[in-house]
Amino acid sequence: MTAGNFAARAEILKLARVLGVEPENLDYLERVDEDDLRAFREQVTDTLFDANLVVLQRMALASRLLPGAVLAKIAERVFGPMLCARIAGLVDVNRGIDVAKRLSPRFLAEVAAELDPRRASAIIARIPLDTVVEVARELTRREDWITLGRFVGHLPDATVQRSLEVVGDADLLRIAFVLDDKSRIDHVVALLPAGRLTKVLRATVDDEDLWDPALDLITHLNDARLDTVLALVDELPAGLRERVQATIR
Amino acid sequence: MAERTLADQLGGYLPEGIEALDEDEKQDLADSLHDARRRQSKHLAQAGEEALRYVPALLRGAVRKAVGL
Numbered sequence: 156m157t158a159g160n161f162a163a164r165a166e167i168l169k170l171a172r173v174l175g176v177e178p179e180n181l182d183y184l185e186r187v188d189e190d191d192l193r194a195f196r197e198q199v200t201d202t203l204f205d206a207n208l209v210v211l212q213r214m215a216l217a218s219r220l221l222p223g224a225v226l227a228k229i230a231e232r233v234f235g236p237m238l239c240a241r242i243a244g245l246v247d248v249n250r251g252i253d254v255a256k257r258l259s260p261r262f263l264a265e266v267a268a269e270l271d272p273r274r275a276s277a278i279i280a281r282i283p284l285d286t287v288v289e290v291a292r293e294l295t296r297r298e299d300w301i302t303l304g305r306f307v308g309h310l311p312d313a314t315v316q317r318s319l320e321v322v323g324d325a326d327l328l329r330i331a332f333v334l335d336d337k338s339r340i341d342h343v344v345a346l347l348p349a350g351r352l353t354k355v356l357r358a359t360v361d362d363e364d365l366w367d368p369a370l371d372l373i374t375h376l377n378d379a380r381l382d383t384v385l386a387l388v389d390e391l392p393a394g395l396r397e398r399v400q401a402t403i404r
Numbered sequence: 405m406a407e408r409t410l411a412d413q414l415g416g417y418l419p420e421g422i423e424a425l426d427e428d429e430k431q432d433l434a435d436s437l438h439d440a441r442r443r444q445s446k447h448l449a450q451a452g453e454e455a456l457r458y459v460p461a462l463l464r465g466a467v468r469k470a471v472g473l
Contacts, residue, residue: 175443176436180432183432187421191420191422194419199437202414210472213470217470217471220466225460229455233451235451237447
């Protein structure tokens with residue numbers, strides 16, 4: 156699978172989730188360009204998030220009347236992840252954070268998968284660091300790289316830094332490959348502690364499926380980070396080594 | 405079968421690669437979007453009523469009024 160195909164596949168998975176259908180039902184979209192798929196997914200997301208907007212706004216308004224503990228109970232027992240995701244961008248930010256702190260990381264991970272980060276970025280950015288780390292741990296357990304990748308652009312650096320500590324080296328490549336905003340890759344890599352990039356790239360030695368993600372990551376690094384890649388190029392598997400050398404030449 | 409085409413549901417414009425799909429593929433996407441909207445509306449209506457059971461009795465009237473139930 157080429158990097159372009161993989162990006163298109165990631166878009167199809169995201170679209171399937173928004174529409175609530177099995178990804179295999181959308182296989183015919185694999186021949187559509189990834190940029191068109193992304194634009195289409197955003198159209199579908201906006202249409203669904205804007206449908207029932209008046210009712211959702213009224214619910215958000217009514218939520219001001221209730222204590223946080225009651226709202227958290229309603230969120231988890233009645234609303235479920237999809238409706239919570241729809242309403243998250245409409246509630247008062249402080250109220251949204253208060254409720255989020257009372258929800259289990261498992262439920263928050265389900266909400267995160269349904270959320271449009273563009274619409275709830277004010278809340279996302281202020282959720283306590285420890286909570287985000289627990290949600291990142293849960294999403295990693297579920298191997299939900301797409302959701303993890305969608306949030307990187309909406310979280311403060313310190314939160315991204317701590318969250319990456321609970322993500323494995325190989326998983327970091329998988330997340331970077333499906334990141335919504337690839338221009339963030341070099342910045343995120345710069346947040347890693349010394350030696351972590353080397354470990355991440357070494358993960359390719361045991362898994363050929365990580366070669367394309369690794370090459371994709373390398374193409375988004377700036378010169379300072381490329382020195383790290385050059386330093387360990389001889390350790391990489393022969394087939395990958397040649398492609399890396401061709402990429403950074 | 406969806407009552408409206410995909411383009412109609414999305415405000416009239418489709419990205420080039422989506423517009424170029426076969427008609428039955430576009431119809432499949434239109435049906436999926438229509439179903440997703442219907443599920444969301446149904447879920448929302450049910451949740452509105454169900455949520456009131458968790459609202460303290462003293463606040464129920466005010467919440468009903470705010471939500472428009």
